[in-house]
Amino acid sequence: MRFQPRTRVACEGGALKVRLAFRMALNLIPESDPVLRDIAKPIADYGSRRLLRLAGEMEDLRAEECALGLAAPQVGVSERIIVVEIPDDDFVGIPETYPVPATVLVNPEIVWETEQLIKLPEGCLSLCGMMGNVLRPSRIQVEARDVEGNPFSILADGWLARVLQHEIDHLDGILYPDRIEEPGELWIVETVELNDPVWSRNPTVREILERRNPNSPGEAGMA
Numbered sequence: 579m580r581f582q583p584r585t586r587v588a589c590e591g592g593a594l595k596v597r598l599a600f601r602m603a604l605n606l607i608p609e610s611d612p613v614l615r616d617i618a619k620p621i622a623d624y625g626s627r628r629l630l631r632l633a634g635e636m637e638d639l640r641a642e643e644c645a646l647g648l649a650a651p652q653v654g655v656s657e658r659i660i661v662v663e664i665p666d667d668d669f670v671g672i673p674e675t676y677p678v679p680a681t682v683l684v685n686p687e688i689v690w691e692t693e694q695l696i697k698l699p700e701g702c703l704s705l706c707g708m709m710g711n712v713l714r715p716s717r718i719q720v721e722a723r724d725v726e727g728n729p730f731s732i733l734a735d736g737w738l739a740r741v742l743q744h745e746i747d748h749l750d751g752i753l754y755p756d757r758i759e760e761p762g763e764l765w766i767v768e769t770v771e772l773n774d775p776v777w778s779r780n781p782t783v784r785e786i787l788e789r790r791n792p793n794s795p796g797e798a799g800m801a
């Protein structure tokens with residue numbers, strides 16, 4: 579899942595520069611690729627060199643793309659593995675946000691979800707240039723294994739719950755627009771307004787907005 583439209587503006591961390599020194603072996607597949615709609619296969623070869631390499635390269639690609647999450651089908655691998663990270667960013671207007679380090683989840687499964695639903699905006703590396711408001715449970719429990727096969731459980735709310743649901747959907751061939759019932763809840767990123775209280779505070783979106791409005795007074799329009 580991506581919080582921001584695709585651009586490198588937000589990618590200025592030292593760790594990322596190190597990662598960019600290496601060429602990525604994995605690439606995002608186009609949204610027309612049918613793999614995005616397949617049910618991904620469970621993973622059995624815990625601890626294998628193949629799985630360690632897949633997880634590492636997925637994490638590198640996720641970081642390079644400044645995405646909060648990435649699922650294997652997005653790189654053409656129809657297997658049940660996702661990587662997620664919630665940075666310590668300023669998610670203005672987003673409740674219950676807390677940073678979560680980069681985490682690999684193999685064979686993740688949602689085993690519980692609250693009945694309380696929350697609507698939040700989502701974007702996706704596989705659907706560039708679009709965003710949409712998606713209604714999902716605000717709190718979930720996920721059981722998964724690490725790359726060595728050790729089981730663990732995550733009780734998640736806030737953005738972590740959102741990202742986990744988005745990425746686990748990818749493993750079942752579901753893309754976020756599938757969960758949007760009102761056409762008006764899906765929009766092209768370039769239509770975001772300069773005074774939008776959430777997006778105008780996001781540095782990447784602001785850069786796009788200011789480029790679109792070169793005579794704007796910069797911060798003056800930001801909520």
Ligand SMILES: [Zn+2]
Nearest residue numbers: 579702703704
């Ligand atoms: Zn996605």
